[in-house]
Amino acid sequence: MGVTAIVLAAGEGTRMKSRHPKVMHRLLDRPLVWWAVNSARKADVERIVVVVGNGADEVRSYFADDADVEFVEQTERLGTGHAVRVVRDALGGFSGPVVVLSGDSPLVRPETISSLVEQTKAAHNACTVLTMTPPDVCGYGRVKMDAAGKVAAIVEHKDCTDEERATLLECNSGVYCFCGGRLSENIDKIGCDNAQGEYYLTDMVGIYVGMGEPVASVHCDDYAELLGVNSRIQLAEATKVMQRRINERLMAEGVSMLDPDQVWVGAEATIGRDTTLLPQTFVWGKTVVGDDCVIGPNSRLENARVGNGCTVDETIIVDSQIDDDVCCGPRAYLRGNTHFLKGSKAGTHVELKNSTVGEGSKVPHLSYIGDTTMGAHVNIGGGSITCNYDGVNKNKTTIGDGAFVGSDTMMVAPVNIGAGAITGASSCITRDVPAEALAIERSDMHIVEGYAQRRRARLEKGNK
Structure with a gap:
């Protein structure tokens, strides 16, 4: 069975202080949600379903030309578990692995998604949770392990005791891979008895553990890959991570940068060897730049095609x-x-x-x-x-x-x-x-000799 990716993109994102949905704020040249969708594509996901809610029309409009993206609207935003249930109902059930991604987590690599899917299939897990250990665990759901080191439950930060907040350092990234059949059968078991009164998808871990179903975790060593964006400050931080990731790849491929911190290149741009990108250069969209070019300073290329040996x-x-x-x-x-x-x-x-x-x-x-x-x-x-x-x-x-x-x-x-x-x-x-x-099309030029002197004399006389 093919893999289905559910991208959760229905939230409002009040901390962004914006009239636009959070997932439509841009990281480099693309909205946050695009990065999650693109990673799913590169991981060879067969079906991509974006859950929309707040600002649904804006999200749909952006992907209007993308035939591989489907939409399901969550008219009542009652939590992540509710969102997945809405998708299940819209699709008539799941089959094959189901990856759940967050539309506000743009840094997840395709390789990480593929690894999560392979682990789930190989071990026949009901659920595999992608985990991390960030320097600051505040705000993240915590992963509880049993005595054997297996996943026992995930507790949201707001529902943690003081002791759990201090001792549980393994965090939930919000990225999961489920067995689709078992998810379809059991998603209705999630309740809303928690501080927010919402249906948390994380509760599926405890439900499966109680049923004796296999639940596992895959730890991501690079916690930055799983950073979420909830504010404009975090958006800037995530942008810096992606900027460095792309620029380091380009430099390894033969592109020069006088100052990589002052060059911004989008995910779909292509830069040829021995090309130099000078400070304050932006290369957006599906731009293609050839070899031996000098681009910048203070230049912006958007969906441009540049040959070899050019100066911009x-x-x-x-x-x-x-x-x-x-x-x-x-x-x-x-x-x-x-x-x-x-x-x-x-x-x-x-x-x-x-x-x-x-x-x-x-x-x-x-x-x-x-x-x-x-x-x-x-x-x-x-x-x-x-x-x-x-x-x-x-x-x-x-x-x-x-x-x-x-x-x-x-x-x-x-x-x-x-x-x-x-x-x-x-x-x-x-x-x-x-x-x-x-x-030639001109009117005749006329010269009046002595005009300037006579004009000054008139002006001087008029001022007396």
Whole structure:
């Protein structure tokens, strides 16, 4: 039977002081709940069920394009045991191993989930609990062992005696693997006679022990892997753990970082060998960066594709692509399906949107290029703009190979500038320019000799 993962994501998270559900707060570039779902995927879980409640629409919307994620709504939040029972009822029962994960515990590794499942199957356990020993045990449920060293019960922190709080240091992580069939049959036995009046999933341990069913624990040596997030302070702490985990892996694979504490890379990004990530660099989404690049400082790449040998200096690239040997910045902004071909350049203080820049072409400085197809070896003079929006529609500009656009040229789209054409500086181009032609649109300059002197004299006379 395949493995089912239940991700508990229905809680409100009042300590976050937010109008958003706790599990939708971001660790690096993804919500907390995404990390739990992603770990389940990488552990080859067959079925992923997310339990939603508070902020259900926001969670559902985020996973709208993920066909492998199912949702069950817990309309009454009566505890973790109740949440699992709601899933059981919605699915018509469980079969095969059932892993229970917390949507606010983003650091659990896929290998840990797989190990927990294998241990449960190998020993035919009714339940296997993942445990840890954190430096500060306050707030965690405590694992009680019997004389033989086997799991006897889990006691929530609020229900512990003073002695238990002082002596029980093995803690429940909130991650379990159950035998699905036995869980379906016995989940209704959980009661709510506790300080919170809730149905605790942890009570299944005591129930199984009382029934003589095998219950075991697997200790996780790295307690940080099982840290939960209940506040923005804990979110920052968990983010730092994941940042270091990802950065250390990248450096081991051949990526350089001047200061790893000032580089943030998302889980789905790919960075090539001999690429250097400079401080204050963010690499988000499904970004792919090639070999021998320098990214940063002060750069953000989001769902970007970067070729080999590129320089991205103080630049933002969103949903766009640059090919090999492209130089961007400082302070460039590429967005909305912009594509720079090999050897081209985006210079200082330029913005490009939904445009293609041909091989060897340059947009050096202080320009906006939108909805444009540009050929090879084009030069765009400083301060030039494609006027692509008429208030209703976005219009296209086409610039042919080898064209030279003079500084401060306004290209009023739709318009075509032919191959090899030249536009004079400070022109407003409103009609197509033939290939190899010169287009100049300026008003005549008039010079009035002696005007400044006469103006000063008038001003001085008026002030007397």
